[in-house]
Amino acid sequence: MDGTLVDTEPYWIAVEMELAAAHGGSWDESLGTDLVGMPLQVSAAALRDRAGVRGSVEEIIELMIAGVIDRIATRGLPWRPGARELLEELRAAGVPLALVTMSWRRLTDVVLAALEPNPFTVIVTGDEVTRGKPHPEPYLRAAAELGVDPASCVAIEDSLPGLASAEASGAAVIGVQAKVPIPAAKGRSRFPSLAGITVADLRRIVAGDMDDRLPDD
Structure with a gap:
């Protein structure tokens, strides 16, 4: 989040x-x-x-x-470029969505109040897990509550602990660079932002394609 x-x-x-x-x-x-x-x-x-x-x-x-x-x-709530647009496209396409955040529930609810309708089927917050990121528990729990195999999911993350958590769960992973540099890694897609990213892009990545749009380290 x-x-x-x-x-x-x-x-x-x-x-x-x-x-x-x-x-x-x-x-x-x-x-x-x-x-x-x-x-x-x-x-x-x-x-x-x-x-x-x-x-x-x-x-x-x-x-x-x-x-x-x-x-x-x-x-106010400053949205990252392309985030609201991608959420709306995913919701319209009927893709089940989970929000996996280390923020606590009462702060997460403040952010979600700005989304109407709320596109997330499952919400996992930092005060609701035993082991937070970088442990895979948050993403494994999200996939379990969605009723899907983690390998059929694509996770979008901006932090190194988040990337480690998602990758350890078995999900396909996109690193979106924000506050910290996202290093290149085997199998890791990287974007400068979510602007222009579509459901079709996510489908390609979860199918095994890697899409690296950041400069080499």
């Missing part, structure tokens, strides 16, 4: 910086990059241990979520 469908990563980074400053700690770009796509439990622990934010992991998570929700309410 964050960074793939909606460009909320700047909101997360702003909240992390504010929390570190409010607690007399320090935040740097490497910390922000390390936390992209990670479970909120991991991010909160890192903010406590590396950025000096005081409180329990649960308390820091609540502060992070509240800060991001406040920014969505006051500044």
Whole structure:
């Protein structure tokens, strides 16, 4: 969700910086990059241990979520290029969709409220799994709830933990470059954004084609 469908990563980074400053700690770009796509439990622990934010992991998570929700309410929901269009085409084509995010349910519901109708048959959030990304559990659970083999799915991800999770599940994978560079890898398709990407493109990729539209590393 964050960074793939909606460009909320700047909101997360702003909240992390504010929390570190409010607690007399320090935040740097490497910390922000390390936390992209990670479970909120991991991010909160890192903010406590590396950025000096005081409180329990649960308390820091609540502060992070509240800060991001406040920014969505006051500044709007910035969609990634092509994301809404692809979702609409997939919905019209009758393709079952799962949203697999490490954001927690109450934040995910805020984002989904902007989608009418909601195209997702299954939603898996970070507070509903035992092991978050990069473990394959979130994607395996999504495929199971959809009633499909993971190998018949294509996963779209913008983070390294997300890519690792999806690839370990057996799904075909598209890396969409956003906050962090997406390295080339065997079998991995890569796009600069979802602009112009169609259902036909996804069908080709899940059938085994690789489509790499980013420059060589």
